[in-house]
Amino acid sequence: MHIVDGALSTEVVVGGAILTVAGLGLGLKKLDVERIPAAGVLSATFFVASLIHVPIGPSSVHLILNGMAGLILGWAAFPALFVGLLLQAVFFGFGGITVLGANAFNIALPAVIVYYVCRHGIAQPSAKVAAVWGAIGGALSIALTTALVAFTLALSGEEFLPAAKLVFFAHLPVMVIEGLLTGAAVLLAHRVKPELFHALTEPTMEVSQNA
Amino acid sequence: MLKILTSGFVALILTVSGASAHKVVLSVYPSGAMFEGELGLSNGDMSEDQLVEVFDERDNKIGETKTDGDGFFTYQPTQAGIHVFRANLGAGHVAEVTVAADQIQASSGGAQAAAMPTTAVVTPEAIVSLSSALPDRDAVAKMIRNELRPLRQEIAAYKEKNDLQSILGGIGYIVGIFGIGMYVAARRKLKRASS
Numbered sequence: 001m002h003i004v005d006g007a008l009s010t011e012v013v014v015g016g017a018i019l020t021v022a023g024l025g026l027g028l029k030k031l032d033v034e035r036i037p038a039a040g041v042l043s044a045t046f047f048v049a050s051l052i053h054v055p056i057g058p059s060s061v062h063l064i065l066n067g068m069a070g071l072i073l074g075w076a077a078f079p080a081l082f083v084g085l086l087l088q089a090v091f092f093g094f095g096g097i098t099v100l101g102a103n104a105f106n107i108a109l110p111a112v113i114v115y116y117v118c119r120h121g122i123a124q125p126s127a128k129v130a131a132v133w134g135a136i137g138g139a140l141s142i143a144l145t146t147a148l149v150a151f152t153l154a155l156s157g158e159e160f161l162p163a164a165k166l167v168f169f170a171h172l173p174v175m176v177i178e179g180l181l182t183g184a185a186v187l188l189a190h191r192v193k194p195e196l197f198h199a200l201t202e203p204t205m206e207v208s209q210n211a
Numbered sequence: 212m213l214k215i216l217t218s219g220f221v222a223l224i225l226t227v228s229g230a231s232a233h234k235v236v237l238s239v240y241p242s243g244a245m246f247e248g249e250l251g252l253s254n255g256d257m258s259e260d261q262l263v264e265v266f267d268e269r270d271n272k273i274g275e276t277k278t279d280g281d282g283f284f285t286y287q288p289t290q291a292g293i294h295v296f297r298a299n300l301g302a303g304h305v306a307e308v309t310v311a312a313d314q315i316q317a318s319s320g321g322a323q324a325a326a327m328p329t330t331a332v333v334t335p336e337a338i339v340s341l342s343s344a345l346p347d348r349d350a351v352a353k354m355i356r357n358e359l360r361p362l363r364q365e366i367a368a369y370k371e372k373n374d375l376q377s378i379l380g381g382i383g384y385i386v387g388i389f390g391i392g393m394y395v396a397a398r399r400k401l402k403r404a405s406s
Contacts (some may be wrong), residue, residue, distance in 0.1 A: 007305045025349065033396040042391030044382050053380065085308055087381040 001052075003149065004101055005096030009156040016102025016152070020082065023108055027078030035073065038152035039080040042069040046084035050094060054173050062173050067141030068182045071109025071122055071134060072196070078104070094157070102152055110144035127190035131183045136183025139175040146171050215283060236367055237263075237306035239286075239296050246310065249364070250278050250298050258282045268293035322391070341364040 004195045008016075031039060049063040069077040079141075088094040095103045114137040121133025150164030191198045239248035239397045258278050265274040265286060271388060273294075278284045296308045 004305060006307055031392070031396075033393065033400055036389055036393045039391075040385055043389065044385045047381050047385060048378060087384055091377045093383045151368060196254060 002095035003106075003152060007156065008099055008102055008152065012155045013098055013102060014019050014150060016099070016105050020078070020101040020104040020108070023075075023078040024082060024110075027075045030074060030078055031076040033114045034179050035076050035167070039073055042073060042077070043080040045069075046081055046115040047087055050088055050092070054177065060172050061177060063174060064107065064142060064145065065178060065181070066107045066111040066145060067114050067138040067178060070114040070141055071118060071137050072181065073111070073185070074115040075112055077115070078108045081108045081111060082162055106145055106148040106152060109148065113144055114141045124185060127187055131187035133161050134186030135179040135182065135183030141180035142171050142175045142178055143168070196209050215331070228318040234296065235300055235306035237296060237298050237308050238367060239310050240309070240364070241309045244287070246284070246296075248284050248290060248292065248296060248308070249282050250284065250306070251369075258300060261300065262299045263296055266297060268295070306342040
């Protein structure tokens with residue numbers, strides 16, 4: 001999922017960087033004090049999740065968990081995932097510094113999309129319905145990320161469909177695993193901390209109620 | 212229900228073991244009059260039957276070769292100068308290594324070739340005459356290369372290792388960065404509250 005240094009043309013690298021800076025700006029604006037600890041935890045989760053590998057065919061794919069970050073953080077997933085990616089590049093050599101913008105965009109934008117698609121489902125009073133929406137969000141974010149990765153590669157000269165198919169099918173197991181994982185996480189949050197999703201989607205209201 | 216789900220995905224995570232990166236590792240080294248190289252993923256999987264393309268410094272394709280079952284490949288240079296080896300494993304997994312062909316002539320021991328490396332071109336005849344003149348030297352060089360290969364692979368694998376220190380270090384950085392973020396945000400909030 002991490003595109004490495006040198007795989008993309010300069011225009012794509014610059015474009016990705018600009019889009020990511022815009023996303024970071026928006027994300028930091030939405031990242032209020034209440035959400036920072038959650039962002040930190042999800043950033044660390046994302047950072048470590050990449051080390052859990054699913055061997056498949058000649059390659060292996062790893063967990064990403066951007067869907068979970070998106071569901072909880074919304075736009076604030078941008079800074080959280082960016083920090084995770086930056087440290088992955090520095091510590092593990094995943095991806096690279098020059099392609100950081102493109103990678104962050106490919107991983108964080110699906111998180112934001114999933115947030116908008118699933119947030120009403122997640123906020124349902126029934127824990128089971130919410131868990132199903134969480135599972136959909138977890139799987140959908142990976143599907144969208146594979147599409148974006150294939151699109152990025154296509155912009156740099158690779159054929160879109162073969163690349164898209166390759167990345168998509170390689171990540172099918174990840175979609176299943178992350179769907180289950182995110183669904184279970186939502187279910188758990190509903191049981192033990194039902195206010196989590198409401199609190200994070202409507203932080204100002206929640207604060208005024210607490211105060 | 213929750214217990215089943217939890218134990219289910221704990222089992223899933225346990226089955227997907229191995230904390231390893233999936234970076235492409237391409238190494239090329241001169242070996243006698245040839246280039247030898249290895250291509251694989253940093254988790255130790257070598258790439259079978261993978262195309263490796265060779266370019267000169269002006270990005271013109273000058274040749275290609277394929278890896279065998281162990282990710283090992285050889286390339287016989289046809290010209291002097293810079294050789295850029297490029298492999299594309301698909302899905303953004305690319306690797307590139309630049310080697311000067313001069314290293315080849317130097318390592319094959321031709322004093323003449325070393326003296327004028329930019330103009331020298333290795334021809335098959337030259338290699339034959341060289342190897343027949345120095346049979347022992349070639350045999351020894353080959354032996355040493357074979358002996359060193361596992362060591363080289365181990366060093367390459369070691370370089371890609373992610374140990375607990377770097378994982379904990381990374382998490383520490385994340386805590387620190389978000390801690391600073393929290394501090395800045397809290398200060399701003401306090402200032403707003405007091406004004």
